[in-house]
Amino acid sequence: MSKSIKKVVLAYSGGLDTSVILKWLQDAYQAEVVTFTADLGQGEELGPAREKAEKAGIKQIYIDDLREEFIRDYVFPMVRANAVYEGEYLLGTSIARPLISKRLVEIAHETGADAVAHGATGKGNDQVRFELAVAALDPSLKVIAPWREWDLNSRTKLIAYAEQHGISVPKDKRGEAPFSVDANLWHTSSEGKLLEDPSEEAFNEVCLRTCHPEDAPDKAEYITIGFERGDAVSVNGQALSPAGLVTKLNELGSKHGIGRLDLVENRFVGMKSRGIYETPGGTILMTAHRAIEQLTLDRGATHLKDELMPKYAKLIYEGFWFSPEREMLQAAIDHSQRYVSGEVRMKLYKGHALTVGRSSPNSLYSLAHVTFEEDEVYDQKDAEGFIRLNALRLRLIAERKQRLGEND
Structure with missing residues (x-):
């Protein structure tokens, strides 16, 4: 690990893992730590995060209410795309990471930090999302991922480290957490x-x-x-x-x-x-x-959006929110929403x-065209030529098969 890091901005929840990370950064890097806690509407009281950071001697503590920005600038653009990953997942964790990363970078600039740190593990997607976002926003910043560096690879070791350094451990954290x-x-x-x-x-x-x-x-x-x-x-x-x-x-x-x-x-x-x-x-x-x-x-725009959507959703899931291809897709999607x-x-x-x-005042639905009753706007005989033209290539293929004696 580099010893040249002077100041680190830590994505900090105030929980056991990030509290241990805070102390570990101070010890391992001998660096000043700035904490950043994002209020994205998680429903938790954020006051304790400030109190724990203060107790750890942190001088610069950021607790930002990002709920409106989160929905307006990240979730709503995703909704315009109807983005769903693998047919079902509405990307709730994925879409929060670029905003947290953006604010980490902004705070690093505001405080003169030369690194940012996160608590994502080496097995998950979040490490990729955080680090791709930071690379896109400021590649000069060092990213520290403690779970890929330290040897505190179990709940028992984390708790022992916390107790050794006077970090409070809630009673419900002493047993094995049933799920995260x-x-x-x-x-x-x-x-x-x-x-x-x-x-x-x-x-x-x-x-x-x-x-x-x-x-x-x-x-x-x-x-x-x-x-x-x-x-x-x-x-x-x-x-x-x-x-x-x-x-x-x-x-x-x-x-x-x-x-x-x-x-x-x-x-x-x-x-x-x-x-x-x-x-x-x-x-x-x-x-x-x-x-x-x-x-x-209309049909063309609808079908094109449906073709683009899986690519767009995959970009969000994999951490490429700030990529040029996501921005290109977003421009097309936003244009479709006029x-x-x-x-x-x-x-x-x-x-x-x-x-x-x-x-909708902008509806393309025409009862005059779709009615089963008599109408004066659609000549059903026109369908004959439409079908004949669309069948032409299929007829030619079938005739070739007959010529060559192919039955399949």
């Missing part, structure tokens, strides 16, 4: 330990944000979500800020048991992992956004968020 949890305003993610056997049902033990669907109200609830240029702006006619809107949808989704997911995913580093995710408001919002696009995007405005009516019931109606 990452939370923000968009989702919760739980994985590891108790959850490592993918054959075992885990919702009952894990879910923190949603009720069990079978315990949800027996009466459905109807809500209306308003959109302007691809972004949700209101719920039931009430204008809300980005973070306020997601908070409101989280309350509704939680009440009705919406947004639970048990997923075995492919990590970027190569292994499979099993996670339990809760994205109540996000599940409602993504469904509603799809519904308003059904009215306002007319994506209107209202979507949703039915929330026992774990389901169902679209039951949508309307």
